[in-house]
Amino acid sequence: MESVSTSIVVACPGCGFGNVFHQPYPYHAGYGNQGFLYNETGNRTLTWSWHDPDYVAIAGQKPPWALTEAERRELEDRLSPAPDGTRWLFRNPARCLQCGQPISLPIAETVYYLRYDGSVDRDAVRGWAPGLKDVLKKKLPAVPWSTRDVWLGVIAAAVIIGIAYGFVFLLRALSIKPNIDLWVGLFSAVFELLFLVPVWWFSVRKHRASLRTLGFVKFKFSVVAAGLGLLFACFILSGIYASLLARFGFQVRADPTPLLDRLSTPWPYFLTIMLVAPLAEETFFRGFVFAGLRSRYDWRWAAAISAALFAAAHLEITFFILAFVLGYLFAALYEKSNSIWPGMIVHFLWNTFAVIAIYAQM
Numbered sequence: 001m002e003s004v005s006t007s008i009v010v011a012c013p014g015c016g017f018g019n020v021f022h023q024p025y026p027y028h029a030g031y032g033n034q035g036f037l038y039n040e041t042g043n044r045t046l047t048w049s050w051h052d053p054d055y056v057a058i059a060g061q062k063p064p065w066a067l068t069e070a071e072r073r074e075l076e077d078r079l080s081p082a083p084d085g086t087r088w089l090f091r092n093p094a095r096c097l098q099c100g101q102p103i104s105l106p107i108a109e110t111v112y113y114l115r116y117d118g119s120v121d122r123d124a125v126r127g128w129a130p131g132l133k134d135v136l137k138k139k140l141p142a143v144p145w146s147t148r149d150v151w152l153g154v155i156a157a158a159v160i161i162g163i164a165y166g167f168v169f170l171l172r173a174l175s176i177k178p179n180i181d182l183w184v185g186l187f188s189a190v191f192e193l194l195f196l197v198p199v200w201w202f203s204v205r206k207h208r209a210s211l212r213t214l215g216f217v218k219f220k221f222s223v224v225a226a227g228l229g230l231l232f233a234c235f236i237l238s239g240i241y242a243s244l245l246a247r248f249g250f251q252v253r254a255d256p257t258p259l260l261d262r263l264s265t266p267w268p269y270f271l272t273i274m275l276v277a278p279l280a281e282e283t284f285f286r287g288f289v290f291a292g293l294r295s296r297y298d299w300r301w302a303a304a305i306s307a308a309l310f311a312a313a314h315l316e317i318t319f320f321i322l323a324f325v326l327g328y329l330f331a332a333l334y335e336k337s338n339s340i341w342p343g344m345i346v347h348f349l350w351n352t353f354a355v356i357a358i359y360a361q362m
């Protein structure tokens, strides 16, 4: 008897299935000062109070439907996934349990909500459920260096590497011709390792940062697996991009084989590309620049800025787009794992394939 008076049936406009909800009517989130979100599958509801201090800390004293796009994303990013592993998103509607068609609008479009069985109730202020606290991911630890330190570090890297290039031109101008094996093998590695100087100066020396703070912490292998999938997508993209450039007579990157053919062995150069470059570049662009910027800005902006710097540092205009995409991918892997390793591993693999491609041409 009670189930009759406390249940509603919402007929699906698509398949006609009667979705049963154990609530007397669609609840009005505004009456209870509540927020609600549906998961992507549309079969679970997350509810919370907008007086919940953990919500206020993220979004301020605002009802969730009044949040800006950036504030919504901030909250979405902080929420742990729903029980089925999908995300709680502002744009998700409630869906038919039988066919998956929308049966009620997302929070941005209505304050009336349906409460699915097995929902996640976090309306702590009303006293009958725990707060949002344990639904939130742990806040990413902020790094001690500031965005100012990051920009000073970027300028320092540009100056240091500029001086190194100047040194190379000076040697050329003086017609000093060192042993070419030593030249290519040593200097390519030194150029990469110079990136570590500003990292050391502005994080370790200035703020006593540890390797852990620079992101050298353990990680979940699932992030590397996701990275490999995206790396494969980058391979396809680079193939399409290379053939597009070839139509206009350009190459993505300058062909190093004429130079390498003059060496007694290309292996010191190859090892630099495979090992030293991922280590030094990930430490600088992700461990230092990206981590510094994301402490202050939205991580997507931090990823885009660090990727643009990473792409610019390769000094090849035709490689810029591809390097930007890769840089963004490495930063996203850092963001998802909170560790520098997944990006470094994927970077290592990309460069190793590049070496194999060069070797095959020789």
Ligand SMILES: [Zn+2]
Binding pocket: 012, 013, 014, 015, 016, 017, 096, 097, 098, 099, 100, 101
């Ligand atoms: Zn349906």
